[in-house]
Amino acid sequence: MASSGRNWWWILAGMVGTTLLIAAVTAAQGFGVAAGWTVVAGGSVGLLWGLWGLWHWRTQTTVARLGSIVSATAAAGLLGFLLLLSGRESGVIAVAGVWSMAAAMGGGVWLLRKLLGGRSAVLAVARTMVDEAIRMKVALVCVGALALLVPVLPMALDKQELLRYRIMFTLSWSLMGVGVILGLMTIFLACATVAGDLRNRQIYLTLTKPLGRGGYLLGKWVGIMALNALLLLVTGLGVYTFVILLERSGTQRDDYDLRSVREQVLVARVSAEAQPPPGVDFEQVYEQRIKMLREEHPEEFAQVSEQEKQNMILALRAAWHTIEPQNSEAYFFTGLSAARGGGQVIQLRLHPLSTASGTETVVQLALRINGRVMPTNVYRLADRTVSLIPIPSSLVDDRGNLLVEIANVDDPNRPLTGSINFAPGEGVQALYRVGGFEGNLARALTVTWIKLGFLAALGLASATVLDFPVACLLCLLVYVGASASGFFEQSLADFGAKARSDVTGWRQLVATIYALVTSLRDGEVWESLKIPIRMIGKTFLAMVPALGRYAVAASVSDGQVVGWSLLGSAALWVGGLWTVGCGLVGWVLFRTRELARVMV
Amino acid sequence: MAVERGGAGAGEPIVVCGKLTKIFRDFWMRNRVRAVEDVDLEVRRGEVLGLLGPNGSGKSTTIKMILGLLRPTSGRIAVFGKRPDDVAIKKRIGYLPEESYLYRFLDARETLDYYGRLFHLERRQRMRRVEMLLEMVGLEAAQRRPVGEYSKGMQRRIGLAQALINDPEFLILDEPTTGLDPIGTRQIKDLILELGRRGKTVLLCSHLLADVEDVCDRIAIMYGGKVRLEGTVDELLVRQDVMTIQTGLLDDRTIEQVESVLTRHGRSIERVERPRQKLESLFLEIVQRAQAEGAATSGARSGGKIAEFLTTDEQADQGQALIDRLAGSVEEPASPAQEVAAPQPQAPSPATEVIESLAVPKPTEAPPRAKGPHSPAKDQDVDKSVIDRLLDPGSGPGKAE
Known part of the structure; x- marks a missing residue:
């Protein structure tokens, strides 16, 4: 059966090759019309043969996969054609964009699996992590959301708006959307994979092989981060392509509008x-x-x-x-x-x-x-x-x-x-x-990737001791707290009066307790409650990284540089300190726990 | 890696459990379950040890402690002389858990490839073993279907294949025949026998007594977390007061002759019967006939022969081929069987074993022996001289006592 399937493929290739050869020779002889008819006839026969083969050999994995690609392409082409007929050129571009991004992601996943195909046990875990992400539909939903967001958003904006605002809006929301979607995906994947392995006991098989617990966690992290790198690369290229398409679309209000795009948005400026x-x-x-x-x-x-x-x-x-x-x-x-x-x-x-x-x-x-x-x-x-x-x-x-x-x-x-x-x-x-702009966008995406690395480590570490829902909630809490750390710090600073600002350490603690007692004695219950709430909030903020400092979407959309210093700082603090710290804590927790449960 | 039965190191303990106790506690550290209590157990190199016991007797808990998945509350375990959580020893162990805890989204080929990579197997060797194991467990036709779509028996088969991907020195099988059809059950028993012949150590945990009896050299019976009885199969099962002789169909006259011989020795025939064919044999015969007729099935097919790398010394095989190439040998390449035979010490044939067992007194702890009703070794293991001596007491090297 498989060999017959291969024959079908070779016959199809032969048909296409022969048709092109005859058409080329005929055209070279000056018979253009005949060459055209040859292409039409050969193409039609080849198309019918191809479709028949796709249907007939659909039980074969490769052919089924090819059939899916052909079907998706045909559906996208048909939709684009209908949009073109109805005069919605931007819709055609959006459909082409969605198809291109989906194709790029599909190809990227294939390439990623090849890259992770070495004999290392850590890479084996990483590749299985990628397979899990794609096949268990967790990442697929996120990939679909990204493939829709990036091409559709710029095309859906009102052309009457200033081009500068449209591009700023596209950049700001695309990058923010990519960060949030990938952040959520990373948390869900990291928590689900370890918690799932423990709950479903796949861990029994994996960790009775020559692979340490640290290697297992590292493999999971590498898999998630490899997938994140791919998705960031593809979405980054998508954002760049659509922004440049917008810039060159000729839809600017006037020359000043276009100049402001080039001088204020698609640049990297220092302030x-x-x-x-x-x-x-x-x-x-x-x-x-x-x-x-x-x-x-x-x-x-x-x-x-x-x-x-x-x-x-x-x-x-x-x-x-x-x-x-x-x-x-x-x-x-x-x-x-x-x-x-x-x-x-x-x-x-x-x-x-x-x-x-x-x-x-x-x-x-x-x-x-x-x-x-x-x-x-x-x-x-x-x-x-x-x-x-x-x-x-x-x-x-x-x-x-x-x-x-x-x-x-x-x-x-x-x-x-x-x-x-x-x-x-x-x-x-x-x-x-x-x-x-290009370098700025690349640095911004790298900073986002580093932040995702922290979330992956946090999710993996949490799931070593917590079940999936609890681990997810914890990670989401940290993610929100860390991303809005600046806002929360400001809010806490304004939330109730400080007990004493001129003392620190244990004196501050004594002063706080004194303030609490005084407030209660004076009957100011709400004011007294603010003191412990503020302490809890400040303690929580001290325990999460200030990811808000690395919010790059606003900088890129505002044309402000995402500098090497910011990138280095993110790599050092978020990547080097928090990610490694989380990974080490996860490893220690994982080492101390028993993998099997009571079964008597 | 393979160790020949009876070769260097045979009989030395590779797993030693001393006063092993496991107590599961609740959040308040109160003792909830005493799963294993003061277990002393040894698994010796080259033997097939059966760990028997009813549900909840502590078999699986003991195995999980040996594998490092659980930590003992007290007592000690050494596996290959090291702690059970030492990553280095895992290279030498194969493990089939009580259920097939496999990734549902991977297909059979990807599953085996994944576990092969965890053992750092080189790609070509990995691919070769995957092919052989898929053929062995009869899942070639279903190799591209996700494991999540498999029946329980098919999952057990792929689980068994992953346990063998590294050609383990020490194989731990926890309820290996659960969910398997008679073909799969038979195949697993044959496999254990074959591995035993190759000097592999097998720890078989089961509550199916017939399975254990057919393949094990030694048995430990657990109940309530304790080992209640331990010994070789012969020590524990052979009845010293009765003997069964199996022979071809005899006419009444011959039976009378046998009876008269027995009478002279103060014995009598208690029962004469024609043994029935086992249902397992009948079933296997029908399935084989159906397969020969080309009947289609979407499930697992009958497993093929035992994977070559499990029955030969693959490394020695490759090493010899390399030496031959380096030496510029002009001889025709030997067949796989010949290639194996050359570098390896020859295992004693069943016939030789019988002669040796007659010639020398049987040691208290006999070297592991192949057993099972379908084992070729078992058939040849029968000492026919006993029948001859019964029919004609005057012939033969000695007199029957």
């Missing part, structure tokens, strides 16, 4: 945060103010706690980020030598936290840069929306410094609009290009 101008030191300003206050109110300001001092300095910084009408503030940027050398445009990035008139306001800003007055212009600033003002890099001085003075001036044609309040830290930044 420099604004510092107070030379000679301004908020510490000194505070000292002067407090001296004045003590002179005026000697009893009231005799004792100022460290917390009060910090609050006053923060207030001074906030005032520095606020520009009142008819007023100006100076912002100083350093380390811009690299930008100066490139002869490029530096972007002044303004991010107002709030404007005077609510959601949107129009202001007129006058700029003076390193002493040179720039043309006054009108800018429309909206709450929490970024605006960019181009500045020639030639204005950067020899030491790489840039002093920007921003004045909130009256617009003669409009009423006074009020003050502008920039977000502290990132509210005023100078951006300049240091690299291309």
Whole structure:
């Protein structure tokens, strides 16, 4: 039967070859029409023969697999054809994209299995892990979601929108979606495979072979991470392809729109945060103010706690980020030598936290840069929306410094609009290009892969001692906590008053207990509850990696560089410390547990 | 790796359990189940040891401790002189658990390939063994179907194949015939006998007494977590007061002659009967006939011959071929059987064994012997001179006592 199947294949190949040969010879003789008819006739016979063979030999694994590929391709082609007839070209591109990504993933899995095909026991476990992921449908659902998300998302966006926003949206949601989908897949796979092996006792067979428990866990981790690498590679290529297709689709609103895509989004830019101008030191300003206050109110300001001092300095910084009408503030940027050398445009990035008139306001800003007055212009600033003002890099001085003075001036044609309040830290930044989009995307995907490595190690370690549902819940809790660590830290900082901020260690503990008792005595039950909640929250955050610091989707979509330093930091802390740490804990737990259960 | 029966090291213990106790405790560390208690057990190189006992007697727990899947609460275990959780000793062990805990998503070929890779087998050798084992367990036709679709018996077959992929020195079989049809059961028994002949050590755990009796050299019976009785099959089962003689069909006159001989020795014939064919034999005959007629089946086929690498010394085989090539031998390549015979010491033939057993006193712990109603060794193991002496007391080398 198998040999007959092979004959069918060779006959098909012979038909195609002969048809092409006859058509080529005929065409060379100048009989174009005859060549065309030869292709049609030979192609039809070959098609019928091929379809017959696919049906007839469908019991053979290879033929069945080939039949599936042919069926999926034909279905995609038919759908694309129907979309084309109905005038939805973007739909055709999306279908082609879905098919291409599915094909790439299928081919990639085949290649991956070959790469993991050595005689090493660890690689054997890894390859079986890949098989399990694909055949038990856990990963297949995620692969399907990725294959749909990446091509369909950019094509589904409204073409009336600015191209820049569409590309930013595509990048942001694709990368975030890929991170979340693969994160969930990694957790489910890691927990399911070890917990399943223990529950279904496949572990009896695997670990009675010459493979240590560490090797077993390592093999599982390698398998999951190899699959993650493949999926990230394919989705990364998909994201890149569709973003470039969008950029070149000719659907930009105007030239400025296209230029802003190329200069602000599909780049890797470094940002420099604004510092107070030379000679301004908020510490000194505070000292002067407090001296004045003590002179005026000697009893009231005799004792100022460290917390009060910090609050006053923060207030001074906030005032520095606020520009009142008819007023100006100076912002100083350093380390811009690299930008100066490139002869490029530096972007002044303004991010107002709030404007005077609510959601949107129009202001007129006058700029003076390193002493040179720039043309006054009108800018429309909206709450929490970024605006960019181009500045020639030639204005950067020899030491790489840039002093920007921003004045909130009256617009003669409009009423006074009020003050502008920039977000502290990132509210005023100078951006300049240091690299291309491709490298930035690659680094971002690598950081994502490193984070997935931690999740895989965490899932495997949890499942060595916990059942699947409990291990999954634990991992999801850590994943959410770690990803939103920055937000939680900020929330906890604002959640209830600290007992004492000027002491640490056991003194802090005593102070906390004292505060708790005091609150209860005063009948402030809710306030007293906040203290242990805050302690638990802070303890939890101390026990999970700050994955939020490595949120790269926003950086890539905003055209900001995902630098080598961030990548190195992720590799060192998330990869080197947390992943290895989790792996070691999992290995120790696994070594100490008995693999068999009571069976008497 | 293979050790010839009776060769160097034969009889030395490869598993030693001393005062082995396993108590399963609950969360509060209260003793919940005392599964194994003060078990002293030895498995000696080259023997087939049957571990018998009813359900819950502690057989599987003992095996899991030997394999390092459980840790003893007290007592000690040494396997090949090392701790049971030592990874190095696992290379020498094959294990078939009480159920086939296989990955449902892998097909038979992938399953064997996976376990072969866990033993670091080189690809070509792995492929060769996979082919042989698939043929041996009769799953060639179903090799591309996921194991999850297999019947229980088919899963047992593939489970057995994975236990043999490394040509183990020490094979642990936990209820190996559970779920198997008579063909598979017979094949497993033949396999154990063959492995025993090759000097492999087998620990057979079962509550099917007939299986154990057919193939084991020594038996340990467990109950309530303790070993209640231990000894060789002959020691435990041979009745010293009765003897059965099997011969061809005799006419009444010959029977009378035999009776008169017995009468002279103060004995009489208690029963004369024509033994019935065993149902197992009848069943196997019918199945073989159906297969010869080409009847189709979607399940497992009758297993083929025992995989070649289990019946020959593969490494020696390959080594000899290499030496021949290096020496530039111009001789025709020998047949596989000849290749095996050359480098290996020849195992004593069953006939030689009989002569030797007559010539020398039987040791207290006899070297392991092939048994079983279908074993060729068993057939040739019958000492026909006893019949001759009964029919004609004057002939033969000695007198019957």
